[in-house]
Amino acid sequence: xxxxxxxxxxxxxxxxxxxxxxxxxxxxxxxxxxxxxxxxxxxxxxxxxxxxxxxxxxxxxxxxxxxxxxxxxxxxxxxxxxxxxxxxxxxxxxxxxxxxxxxxxxxxxxxxxxxxxxxxxxxxxxxxxxxxxxxxxxxxxxxxxxxxxxxxxxxxxxxxxxxxxxxxxxxxxxxxxxxxxxxxxxxxx
Numbered sequence: 001x002x003x004x005x006x007x008x009x010x011x012x013x014x015x016x017x018x019x020x021x022x023x024x025x026x027x028x029x030x031x032x033x034x035x036x037x038x039x040x041x042x043x044x045x046x047x048x049x050x051x052x053x054x055x056x057x058x059x060x061x062x063x064x065x066x067x068x069x070x071x072x073x074x075x076x077x078x079x080x081x082x083x084x085x086x087x088x089x090x091x092x093x094x095x096x097x098x099x100x101x102x103x104x105x106x107x108x109x110x111x112x113x114x115x116x117x118x119x120x121x122x123x124x125x126x127x128x129x130x131x132x133x134x135x136x137x138x139x140x141x142x143x144x145x146x147x148x149x150x151x152x153x154x155x156x157x158x159x160x161x162x163x164x165x166x167x168x169x170x171x172x173x174x175x176x177x178x179x180x181x182x183x184x185x186x187x188x189x
Contacts, residue, residue: 144168
């Protein structure tokens with residue numbers, strides 16, 4: 001339980017650091033808000049690859065907590081990982097970096113693998129540089145196609161909603177390493 005409390009404290013600190021690094025001057029936010037009633041919704045489609053690496057000397061995802069029954073569970077029920085995964089244009093690890101996926105996932109399914117996933121996709125290049133999308137939802141990771149909901153965002157993606165269609169591009173069942181393809185539709189102002 002203490003391990004999980006530490007994870008949540010670290011995660012909230014990570015989120016606060018992200019929020020503090022992207023907040024604009026309050027006057028600019030007020031101007032944005034005044035224009036909002038006349039703003040038209042925009043739809044942005046994004047495509048990238050998420051590299052979740054648990055093995056090697058520099059993993060991008062690490063286990064931070066597990067339940068007493070996790071090792072006996074076929075779905076690893078109770079396992080919690082935290083991650084800071086690279087997002088790239090292509091599936092190759094050497095492909096151009098476009099951002100980071102930062103968050104956590106926990107195995108919440110006892111009958112089938114079903115992750116509870118909370119993450120921020122933080123973009124570091126192009127027209128979305130400095131903006132982020134926030135996802136929170138169920139990820140049935142072994143299904144061929146999954147849908148994850150967007151619950152918000154920052155910067156360009158303020159008040160965002162939408163979804164991602166997610167498909168595993170590559171998975172190593174021995175290490176747990178995965179490369180996952182994301183097709184994102186974000187509605188924002």
